[in-house]
Amino acid sequence: xxxxxxxxxNVNVEKGVQLFGQIGKTFYEAKWIQPRxxxxxxxxxxxxxxxxxxSFYIQLNSHDHIIHTFGFVDNxxxxxxxxxxxxxxxxxxxxxxxxxxxxSQQVLVEIFNQIVDAMIYIVAQNIVHGDLCCHNVLVFxxxxxxxxxxLVKLTNYHNARSIDQPIKNDDRITAPIRYCAVEILRSxxxxxxxxxxxxxxxxxxxxxxxxxxxxxxxxxxNIEIRQRKLRGEKLQRPYQCDDHLWLIVQDCWHNEPDLRYxxxxxxxxxxxxxIEKPSISYDFALNIDVKQGALMPGTRKNNxxxxxxxxxxGPKIVLIKKDEDIATREIEFYRQLKIHPRIIQVFGLVDSxxxxxxxxxxxxxxxxxxxxxxxxxxxxxxxxVLVEIFSQLLDxxxxxxxKKIVHGxLCCRNVLVFxxxxxxxxxxxxxxxxxxxxxxxxxxxNGKDEIIATxxxxxxxxxxxxxxxxxxEAxxxxxLxxxxxxxxxKGKLPYASIADDNEVRQRKLSGxxxxxxxxxxxxxxxxxxxxWATQTDLRFNFAEMRTLISRxxxxxxxxxxxxxNIDVQKGVQLFGQLxxxxxxxxxxxxxxxxxxxxxxxxxxxxxxxSFYIQLNHNDHIVHTFGFVNNxxxxxxxxxxxxxxxxxxxxxxxxxxxxxxxxxxxxxxQIVDAMIYIAGRNIVHGDLCCRNVLVFxxxxxQRKGNLVxxxxxxxxxxxxxxxxxxxxxxxxxxxxxxxxxxxxxxxxxxEAxxxxxxxxxxxxxxxxGEIPYANMSNNEIRQRRLRGEQLQPPSKCHTDEWxxxxxxxxxxxxxxxxxxxxxxxxxxxxxx
Numbered sequence: 001x002x003x004x005x006x007x008x009x010n011v012n013v014e015k016g017v018q019l020f021g022q023i024g025k026t027f028y029e030a031k032w033i034q035p036r037x038x039x040x041x042x043x044x045x046x047x048x049x050x051x052x053x054x055s056f057y058i059q060l061n062s063h064d065h066i067i068h069t070f071g072f073v074d075n076x077x078x079x080x081x082x083x084x085x086x087x088x089x090x091x092x093x094x095x096x097x098x099x100x101x102x103x104s105q106q107v108l109v110e111i112f113n114q115i116v117d118a119m120i121y122i123v124a125q126n127i128v129h130g131d132l133c134c135h136n137v138l139v140f141x142x143x144x145x146x147x148x149x150x151l152v153k154l155t156n157y158h159n160a161r162s163i164d165q166p167i168k169n170d171d172r173i174t175a176p177i178r179y180c181a182v183e184i185l186r187s188x189x190x191x192x193x194x195x196x197x198x199x200x201x202x203x204x205x206x207x208x209x210x211x212x213x214x215x216x217x218x219x220x221x222n223i224e225i226r227q228r229k230l231r232g233e234k235l236q237r238p239y240q241c242d243d244h245l246w247l248i249v250q251d252c253w254h255n256e257p258d259l260r261y262x263x264x265x266x267x268x269x270x271x272x273x274x275i276e277k278p279s280i281s282y283d284f285a286l287n288i289d290v291k292q293g294a295l296m297p298g299t300r301k302n303n304x305x306x307x308x309x310x311x312x313x314g315p316k317i318v319l320i321k322k323d324e325d326i327a328t329r330e331i332e333f334y335r336q337l338k339i340h341p342r343i344i345q346v347f348g349l350v351d352s353x354x355x356x357x358x359x360x361x362x363x364x365x366x367x368x369x370x371x372x373x374x375x376x377x378x379x380x381x382x383x384x385v386l387v388e389i390f391s392q393l394l395d396x397x398x399x400x401x402x403k404k405i406v407h408g409x410l411c412c413r414n415v416l417v418f419x420x421x422x423x424x425x426x427x428x429x430x431x432x433x434x435x436x437x438x439x440x441x442x443x444x445x446n447g448k449d450e451i452i453a454t455x456x457x458x459x460x461x462x463x464x465x466x467x468x469x470x471x472x473e474a475x476x477x478x479x480l481x482x483x484x485x486x487x488x489x490k491g492k493l494p495y496a497s498i499a500d501d502n503e504v505r506q507r508k509l510s511g512x513x514x515x516x517x518x519x520x521x522x523x524x525x526x527x528x529x530x531x532w533a534t535q536t537d538l539r540f541n542f543a544e545m546r547t548l549i550s551r552x553x554x555x556x557x558x559x560x561x562x563x564x565n566i567d568v569q570k571g572v573q574l575f576g577q578l579x580x581x582x583x584x585x586x587x588x589x590x591x592x593x594x595x596x597x598x599x600x601x602x603x604x605x606x607x608x609x610s611f612y613i614q615l616n617h618n619d620h621i622v623h624t625f626g627f628v629n630n631x632x633x634x635x636x637x638x639x640x641x642x643x644x645x646x647x648x649x650x651x652x653x654x655x656x657x658x659x660x661x662x663x664x665x666x667x668x669q670i671v672d673a674m675i676y677i678a679g680r681n682i683v684h685g686d687l688c689c690r691n692v693l694v695f696x697x698x699x700x701q702r703k704g705n706l707v708x709x710x711x712x713x714x715x716x717x718x719x720x721x722x723x724x725x726x727x728x729x730x731x732x733x734x735x736x737x738x739x740x741x742x743x744x745x746x747x748x749x750e751a752x753x754x755x756x757x758x759x760x761x762x763x764x765x766x767x768g769e770i771p772y773a774n775m776s777n778n779e780i781r782q783r784r785l786r787g788e789q790l791q792p793p794s795k796c797h798t799d800e801w802x803x804x805x806x807x808x809x810x811x812x813x814x815x816x817x818x819x820x821x822x823x824x825x826x827x828x829x830x831x
Contacts, residue, residue, distance in 0.1 A: 006072055007073045008075075013042070016031065019041070038086070040084065041084050045079065059125060059127070060121070060157075065152065066121065068085045091138055092135075092138075093208070094135075101139070104144060104323070112209075114150075114152050120267065122154075122198075128162075129198050130193055131201070132201035133205055136154065138154075177229075178204070178216040182200070197257065200252055203250075211238040212238075244273045248269050248270065252266070282349050286352070289310055291308050303320060303322065305320075306318060317363060318361075319359040321359055322436075327358040327359075331348070336405065337403060342393065343432050344365075344432065345363045348361055366419070368417065369417065371411070371412035374490050381428070382554075386524070390484055393432060394542055401476070405441065406438060408438050410457060412491060422610075423613075437454065456482070458475065458479060460508050478531055480542075481532050485528055488520055488524060559627060561626030568587055577711075578713065581599045585638065595639065595640060600637065601634070602634075608713050611715045615677060618676040620670065624639050646693055647692040647764065670692060678753070682717055685748055687756035688733075690711075692709060695708060734756045734771065747812075750817060752812065755807060755815065758803075759808065762804055765793035766793040789805075
């Protein structure tokens, strides 16, 4: 126990919760009883540790770059307790490993200068520190770009010793194999500690900091490290290490101590380093080409700003503030990749008018990133939608790989969402972003290209490789597997229950894999597992994955509201359509309106059923009650049944001969449904009398009629960028000419539905006559492409025919909208 106490527990200072422990020491939060600066920490020691270590803290207590110790604290436990200042940012190693601090080369030189200052003072006291490493450097101030705004202090004297009193055989102290000098390893009693052995460790510390995250000799046993170092093997040069700085590091590692520089000599050399930064060529000027807007809320690093063009029109844009080194490096990858539909478009660099940082100017994703959308339940995609998203990402990464580039950081956070629809794959558009960690494959061969490992997503070979030189297409494939797992797990962070990245690292290196999420599609799970093969040559490449993902047709666990034979009874089959069978149905225990069961194959259900559910709240769209659970495990929808069948059959069989006034009423109801549909950015795609169900009919009284739109087999979300290769049937007799003109591109829009509405009205006025009857689809296509039009029906008045012709204009831009059509219909007065 100390013979003198400077403070008393619960009188001068108050002990808080335990923070962490080390050999012989436990660290606690603490605060002053009477408020004062600075922040403090209590270190509770066992007697042996206090005897050896505490005296060094007291002796070395008068230097700006050595941790300040206030003194001993008297306490009822009668344990040696030291009171020290607390570093607000923790230790340098943790900051680098967690990517919270990415210092520029100039800032690193400043930090090394401060540590060397501390070591010169320690040497002057005839003391050897014995354990120099980033973990024992505490950070009090940090700024990645401004040298003068950084302050670090040296701590931890567990391995310290006095040069005047060398320890001949200290079995109590463990030599830090990864950092210590070779002469320490040669001497069994470890009596070769000196200023020059600390210089060696200083070189390893500088290597560690320049590597940003890497622990020296990662995942190699102490025995093997010892053998390697004794053979003269050295660590490889970090990727972003200045030439002059690397020379200093190498000179710290001479096998013969006498050939190393002293700390005073290192100080001189560090002060002479002048790191010249290349001039940056900006593509745009702030407040001339672009205007910076408000900070976008919810961005991970609070560095994304809304922006707008000033001198030209273009897509919506954002400005992303990044460190100069990162931004200038990242822009090279975007320029190499040029423009790809599945990679974010970056327009160039913008001077941020802030020292050390630059703006990247890029297109704005309307919905943000995939991780946030999934995690916050703003996006709940069906499996078939996830397959579409994965397919789009595979397009991106296959292209990246073809350019000999590794992305290095594939995760849902780096997937930006431009369009999303949880039910329909064609309503989704995503793009890959963030090339912070990217590198060229050509650089990997020399083993010097080090980038930060994203531990939760990266392949195990990255964690095993010193210098992280094993990035490849195969490592990106592994990460894509984790991304797919994350997306299928509703945005859950991989290894979310483990807070410490080091523990994640160890689990992955021991072969542990992420577990299968609940209700996971088997085919997707099989693909993900192949991405995680331990042997890289057993993983698929991206081209193979694209082929495999295109074959996956996942099933959906539909939300069932009813049970067959309990809530509803299935009757005789009525008729069938492509992918659907219609059956009579009755309620089991209640007397309500007649119903019908629609049994679908899975492909039809994916494409169509969600439209019925989504468009279920309009009086003129057929009402869908919900899904019915059944023993056949097929998607089965329960709908209201139209007592008079569809409008086409009624007209053709003369079962319904509506007056002009009644037809206008029917058209108004159909248009009301279409306004509702178009308002949700949906195109029906197959408007015709066959797809209009009749619930009430009266040939002479307008108010005695009720019709509802049905059949969403051809429906889709409005998106001109989507291809149309999967459309099963184009309704040639009814569709707009722009649909016939294009192959592979979707020109479906509200305007194309308006055109079909015009043909539907022609059909109704023609008493159900099929347009272009008795002609083949090929002949109809040719006639229509030549500009041939339908002729006016005999029962159609001039005003109504004008309305139809305005719907069927060749140019989509000059057709009515449904809202305009509704207004025009309501103004017609039948004489």
